[in-house]
Amino acid sequence: MAARTQWLIAFLVITGIIAATTLLITPRPPSLAELFPSGQIRVGVDPSYAPFAFYIGDDIQGLDIDLAWAIGNDLGIPVRLVALGFDGLYDALITDQVDVLISALPIEVSRLDRVIYTNPYFNAGLVLVSPHDSPILSMRDLAGLRLAYEYGSTAHTEVNRWLRRIRPFVSQPYELESYALDAVRLGDADAALVDAISAGLYARDHAEWTIQQAQVTDLLYAAAVRADYPARVTVLNESIKRLFERGELQQIIARWL
Amino acid sequence: MRLYYLAKGSFALLIRVIDRLSHIKPAIIRCAAAWIVRAVIAYTLLTAIIPAPPRPLLDIPHTVETQHPHVCVHTRLIDEVDEWKIQRTLVAVREMGAPTIVEFFPWAYIESNHDQYDWVNADRIVRHARNQGIRIIARMGLVPAWARPQREGEFTTLNTLPPAAYNEFTQFIADFAARYAGVIDHIIIWNEPNLAFEWGYQFVNPAGYVDLLRVVYSAAHAANPNVIVLAAPLAPTLEPPGSPNGLNDLLYLEAIYQAGAANYFDALAVHTYGFEHPADQLPAPDALNFRRAELLRDIMMRYNDADTHVYITETGWNDSPRWSRAVTPSQRIAYTIDALEWAADQNWLETLCLWVFRTPAPTFNYTDYFTLISVDFQRKPIYYAVQNYARGISQVEDLWLPAPNG
Numbered sequence: 249m250a251a252r253t254q255w256l257i258a259f260l261v262i263t264g265i266i267a268a269t270t271l272l273i274t275p276r277p278p279s280l281a282e283l284f285p286s287g288q289i290r291v292g293v294d295p296s297y298a299p300f301a302f303y304i305g306d307d308i309q310g311l312d313i314d315l316a317w318a319i320g321n322d323l324g325i326p327v328r329l330v331a332l333g334f335d336g337l338y339d340a341l342i343t344d345q346v347d348v349l350i351s352a353l354p355i356e357v358s359r360l361d362r363v364i365y366t367n368p369y370f371n372a373g374l375v376l377v378s379p380h381d382s383p384i385l386s387m388r389d390l391a392g393l394r395l396a397y398e399y400g401s402t403a404h405t406e407v408n409r410w411l412r413r414i415r416p417f418v419s420q421p422y423e424l425e426s427y428a429l430d431a432v433r434l435g436d437a438d439a440a441l442v443d444a445i446s447a448g449l450y451a452r453d454h455a456e457w458t459i460q461q462a463q464v465t466d467l468l469y470a471a472a473v474r475a476d477y478p479a480r481v482t483v484l485n486e487s488i489k490r491l492f493e494r495g496e497l498q499q500i501i502a503r504w505l
Numbered sequence: 506m507r508l509y510y511l512a513k514g515s516f517a518l519l520i521r522v523i524d525r526l527s528h529i530k531p532a533i534i535r536c537a538a539a540w541i542v543r544a545v546i547a548y549t550l551l552t553a554i555i556p557a558p559p560r561p562l563l564d565i566p567h568t569v570e571t572q573h574p575h576v577c578v579h580t581r582l583i584d585e586v587d588e589w590k591i592q593r594t595l596v597a598v599r600e601m602g603a604p605t606i607v608e609f610f611p612w613a614y615i616e617s618n619h620d621q622y623d624w625v626n627a628d629r630i631v632r633h634a635r636n637q638g639i640r641i642i643a644r645m646g647l648v649p650a651w652a653r654p655q656r657e658g659e660f661t662t663l664n665t666l667p668p669a670a671y672n673e674f675t676q677f678i679a680d681f682a683a684r685y686a687g688v689i690d691h692i693i694i695w696n697e698p699n700l701a702f703e704w705g706y707q708f709v710n711p712a713g714y715v716d717l718l719r720v721v722y723s724a725a726h727a728a729n730p731n732v733i734v735l736a737a738p739l740a741p742t743l744e745p746p747g748s749p750n751g752l753n754d755l756l757y758l759e760a761i762y763q764a765g766a767a768n769y770f771d772a773l774a775v776h777t778y779g780f781e782h783p784a785d786q787l788p789a790p791d792a793l794n795f796r797r798a799e800l801l802r803d804i805m806m807r808y809n810d811a812d813t814h815v816y817i818t819e820t821g822w823n824d825s826p827r828w829s830r831a832v833t834p835s836q837r838i839a840y841t842i843d844a845l846e847w848a849a850d851q852n853w854l855e856t857l858c859l860w861v862f863r864t865p866a867p868t869f870n871y872t873d874y875f876t877l878i879s880v881d882f883q884r885k886p887i888y889y890a891v892q893n894y895a896r897g898i899s900q901v902e903d904l905w906l907p908a909p910n911g
Contacts, residue, residue: 297827334827334870352827354869399905400824400834400886409883421905423835430909443826 278479280325284347288326291316292346294334299449299504300352300469311504312350315369318496319350322487338363341474348484349472359472364481368468369488369497370444374403377432377447378439380458387464391415396428396437403428403441406465426450433457443467448505561588561633568638571602572897575848577642577858578877579607579819582630583614585865592633594863597878599637601888602895606639607693607818607858611647612677613663619651619673624684631688642691642735642774642818642856645678648705665705666695668716675720679728686729693774693818694721697740699757701750709752711760718761718769736761736770738818739801741777741793755790758801762808772855775801776819780830784843795820795844802853815853819860820844821875828871835905838890845894859891 281287293301293312301310308329320327330346337353340346342362352372355365378384384393387410397403399421407419420437422428429450431437441464442450451459471488473480491497578598582591598606608630616622634641652670653661666674682692697703698714718736725732739754746752752760758773779795788796798817805813823830824837832840841859848857863878877888893900 296829356867356869358866398834400838404834404886405879405883408886423905423908424833427906427908431906434909436909445826 277482280323280483283477283480283483284325286328286347288328289316289320289323289348290328290330290346292330292332292337292340292349293351294337295331296334297352299445311370311500312352314500314503315491315497316350318491318500319484319487322490323483338472341472344474347473347477347480352469353472355468355470360475362475363472364475364478365470365472366481366484366488368470370469370501371463371466372444372469373463373465373467374406374441375444375447375461376439376441376464377429377450377459377461379432380460382438382460384439385460385462388414390417390439392417393438394418394420394436396420396422396431396440397442398425398428399423401425402443407441432459445505448501452505561592561629563632563636566636566638567599569599569602569604571604571895573602573845573849573895574604575854575856576601576603576845576891576895577605577607577818577856578603578862579858579860580862581609581864583609583611583626588629588633590865591630592636593882594878595633595637595639597882597884597888598639598862601877601892603891604638604640605642605856605858606634606862607642607644608634609644609646610681611663612645612652612674613647613649615681616677617649617651619649622680627681627685631685635688640691641685641689642693642816642858643681643685643689644693644696644818645681646696648674660706662702662705664703665707666717668713671717671720674717675724678721679724682725682732683728686731690729690731691733691735691772691816692725693735693737694718694770695737697776698737699739699742699744699752699754703740708749709757711752711757712764715761715764715766715769718766722769733771734769735772735774735816735818736766738774738776741797743791743793754797755800755804758804762804762810767808767810767813770813772814772816773801773805774816774818777817778820778860779822779832779840779844781832783836784840784847795840796847798854811853814855816856816858817848817854818856818858820857821860823871823874825871825874828874831871831874834886838887838904841887842890842894842900845891 293308293316295301295303295308299310300312301308308331313329316327316329330340332340337349337351338359341349352370354372355368376384376387383389391414395407395417397407397420404421411417411419420428420431422431425442425446428437428440428442429447432440433454444461444463447459447461451457471484473484488497578601580594580598582594585591585594610627615624615627631641647663648666648670652673653665654667678692678694694717695703695714699709701707701709704710714737722734725734739757740751741754742751743753744751746756775798777795777798778793780793782794784795786794786796788794788799790800798815802815805811822832822837822840824834825831845857848854859877861875863876863882864873864880867873867880876885877891878884
């Protein structure tokens with residue numbers, strides 16, 4: 249037998265052994281029943297934050313709740329909602345009272361030693377709101393124009409920051425976010441800087457007014473699971489991705505914002 | 506001797522390297538040398554253009570310019586890693602016009618091992634506060650593990666201070682008072698002992714707290730004759746007697762007076778929050794609002810303690826959009842200025858300290874909305890409102906535009 253053939257056989261044998269060993273020692277991904285041993289997904293929510301989760305009568309409803317149901321449907325596992333106070337959410341997760349938190353939670357880097365977040369499903373940062381035919385597509389387009397915002401708010405701090413960066417714009421503080429948006433709608437201002445939730449709620453209440461939004465800052469909301477259950481995040485991420493690809497996630501957001 | 510052998514060995518190694526290199530073509534050596542020189546030059550240039558972190562050098566000594574010396578803020582500097590952030594925070598405090606801060610000095614941080622003190626963090630806070638001309642009111646608490654009960658099955662927290670450890674705590678207070686005498690002359694003994702959480706998850710015990718005050722008081726005065734010992738601020742709460750969570754602050758204050766506390770503190774620290782109510786809302790025993798401080802003062806007067814002054818060491822409003830006890834940002838500013846103006850008229854009140862100036866890291870919950878400047882040192886509008894007040898600038902123009910008509 250030629251040396252070359254011997255080398256080829258040896259290579260194939262070694263490759264086969266490595267492949268077989270890899271297959272044997274690689275843990276198979278846990279099943280859904282193993283990931284959620286109670287037979288249901290126990291979802292922790294803080295039902296005090298409309299429109300994400302809030303009580304209507306005895307029912308908890310909202311964007312997060314619809315997302316939880318949609319994930320349950322997608323995975324074929326029933327969902328059980330566990331109402332918790334905001335301060336107790338992470339403790340309930342760490343002590344295994346719930347499997348996942350879906351409660352408008354911003355991603356917190358400082359918690360990553362004990363918690364893993366899914367891919368974000370909503371960006372609640374500040375947005376620049378202007379009429380749909382406005383040329384204002386970013387903060388840099390504001391030079392010389394009028395910007396409305398809520399006095400004292402996070403947007404106010406952001407306005408001060410931008411005033412030091414770009415050519416000046418006319419700063420118009422209002423007592424409430426809704427007044428700032430009123431000002432744009434009524435032509436008293438060219439754009440408003442508000443958070444994405446307020447913008448969405450206002451747009452819902454004024455459906456006749458078509459707006460455009462440009463993201464200025466990011467505040468990403470994601471679901472959270474315990475860090476020692478990474479497979480749960482994989483499953484949830486895949487589910488959220490499927491919901492997004494089917495357009496269900498967008499529909500849920502549009503239903504509430 | 507060891508150094509001699511090290512130098513000798515290094516020299517021998519160098520000789521061997523040169524000997525090896527002599528077998529390589531000189532062109533390769535020249536090429537390698539050229540690249541080494543280029544790398545050194547590139548590194549030097551890159552180092553020159555990368556901004557160095559701010560160096561926390563002490564500036565010339567400052568003083569706080571203010572028209573209202575009762576303006577005060579509670580800082581959170583002890584958990585700060587970078588010294589320059591401590592300095593920058595205190596510069597912002599001075600520029601706002603607050604001559605006083607309240608800062609926490611945990612026993613567990615400073616004496617984490619028995620009789621082994623680590624004053625580094627405390628020293629740097631004190632150094633920079635002094636440099637900015639800021640007075641510190643020190644809040645003391647948190648029990649190191651070695652001073653807590655070690656019996657198996659016994660649950661303790663950092664707030665568990667067994668009576669057996671009162672002497673160790675007292676020794677720490679005395680050492681602290683002596684070390685910082687003339688710099689820190691106000692010391693608060695414990696925090697909110699009327700909450701079970703703050704009392705090591707035990708039933709609250711007013712008489713037990715008075716026992717603590719009794720031993721600490723004389724030791725602190727012996728260590729620093731000018732020290733002002735402040736009795737712990739109580740958490741504003743309506744918890745009834747027997748509650749596992751705590752005890753109504755009015756009842757607790759009454760209880761410590763009955764246990765003879767009056768002789769063991771020089772001033773009373775007070776926590777009072779406005780929650781969702783304006784600063785001028787009248788106080789009532791069954792309501793939690795800003796002017797609840799007056800009810801505590803009434804109790805002091807009832808126990809013939811009118812000469813003892815009060816330091817409000819925590820107060821404020823919160824403007825989180827997702828906390829049910831918050832107000833709007835504009836209300837927060839208006840209520841805060843109203844509270845400062847109210848405080849200026851109370852001759853029994855020394856300070857009004859706003860919770861909280863800045864936190865070292867964001868918490869991503871409603872507590873972020875108590876701050877006056879952000880984690881990245883962005884000054885919030887409320888900062889400027891308090892600054893204007895401290896400078897005596899009265900607000901004559903409207904802060905915001907009228908609501909659009911339509």
